Amino acid sequence: MSRDFSIVICGAARVGKSTLVNAICGREVARTSGSLCSQTDRMEKYIINKTDNENSIEYTITIYDTPGIESWSKDHIQNYFSKIMNESKPLCMIYCASPGSFARLDQLQWLVDTCIRSNIFCALVCTNKYSGGSQRRQQVLKDFHSLLIGYHGMTRDESNIKYYGNVALCTAVNSIVYEDTELNIRKEVEGINELIFGILISLKDENIVGWCCTIADNQSFWITMQAKIIEYYELAKPVAIKFWDKHGDEIARSLIPLILALIKRKL
Ligand SMILES: Nc1nc2c(ncn2[C@@H]2O[C@H](COP(=O)(O)OP(=O)(O)OP(=O)(O)O)[C@@H](O)[C@H]2O)c(=O)[nH]1
Ligand SMILES: [Mg+2]
Known part of the structure; x- marks a missing residue:
């Protein structure tokens, strides 16, 4: 028997989408790049396979990585999601915005609208949280909160994660060590395990299996x-x-x- 699951990761170019995917999976599944040009210039798919030998089930998790979403229109977003939905309904949409990135709230609203209407859990993540200063980070988080509160009241605020029922959450993370040698600043990885846990406890039924398979190789998560x-x-x-x-x-x-x-x- 086989079971397919999918996850969608969205956001502007260079905000740290691939780095976040790797941090969540606990190994390198997505290509990242230190260069200024965008590494992901077309839709990428990362596939994770897991076998449950005891019950003879083959699990396949497809992670869709979307390029250049900042220039998308409402039609783009809806077409994109219907295409993915034809393959498999995503268990989660992870939207990334870094503190320095230009936030397109109208576009994020369409995206969240589309997902919530289709019962796709939304995780809005401020990625690379130390890259643009705390003020900008707070602004991204404030924007996320004002948007999500329109869909569901905030039900919990724990470990730097705000939960909106079983509909959405928002948080900020540092996916890899952040270093600024000029300012003598070093920040360790932060918020990843909490984000994984937050999504785990928000998902329902079989989607939990899909998420567990996605994070199965992340030893740090299971131990910490x-x-x-x-x-x-x-x-x-x-x-x-x-x-x-x-x-x-x-x-x-x-x-x-x-x-x-x-x-x-x-x-
Ligand atoms: N320190 C630190 N660096 C990060 C973090 N996230 C991303 N970066 C760096 O930012 C750059 C871009 O990260 P990517 O993960 O490739 O970004 P992306 O959104 O996948 O980029 P494209 O696919 O090109 O659109 C890389 O040099 C990463 O190492 C983070 O949380 N902390
Ligand atoms: Mg990428």
């Missing part, structure tokens, strides 16, 4: 967020720790069925 996962899914601690010790590197693959069983029990 161990306590939060245990707490959220109400796993019995000694059992969970034993489980972690036993499965080691295979934790994600082993944990996915466990999380799903617990979710079913909770419903």
Whole structure:
């Protein structure tokens, strides 16, 4: 048996979309570039395959990376999504804007409108958060908040993530180490594990499986967020720790069925 899932990543050129995809997946799936010209000049697809040997299921996750969305019109966005929808309904749309980037709010509104109408979860992310100064970062986050509040009240504000029901969230991240040698500034990776967790707990039903497969190789997530996962899914601690010790590197693959069983029990 096979199951297909997809994720869409949108945003202007050079804001850090590919870097974020790699940080979420915990390995290099997307090409990134330090050069000024855009690396992704046409739609890119990254494919992740996972096999559940126990149940003989082949999972395929397709990540669609959209180029130059800043010049798109409403028709562009709607055509683009209907094309993707014909292949598979995305479980999540991740929109990236960096503090220095030019925000097209009208366009973001169409995008969010289209997604929410189609029940696609929206994660609006201020990427490369240290690149443009804190004021610009705050402005991006303020814009995200004012847009999302129009769809759903804010239900939670935790670990620098604002949640809007099971419809959307927004946050800011630093996907790789940020260094400014002139100003003697160094910032570690920030907000990625929290973002992954935020999306995980916002998704419903089978989409959770798709997301778990996407992040399955991200050891840092599974190890760092161990306590939060245990707490959220109400796993019995000694059992969970034993489980972690036993499965080691295979934790994600082993944990996915466990999380799903617990979710079913909770419903
Ligand atoms: N320090 C730091 N650098 C980042 C971050 N995100 C992106 N960058 C850098 O910004 C540049 C562009 O990143 P990409 O991930 O290639 O951006 P993109 O949006 O995929 O770009 P295109 O595909 O060309 O549109 C690269 O040099 C990255 O290393 C971040 O969170 N922190
Ligand atoms: Mg790219």
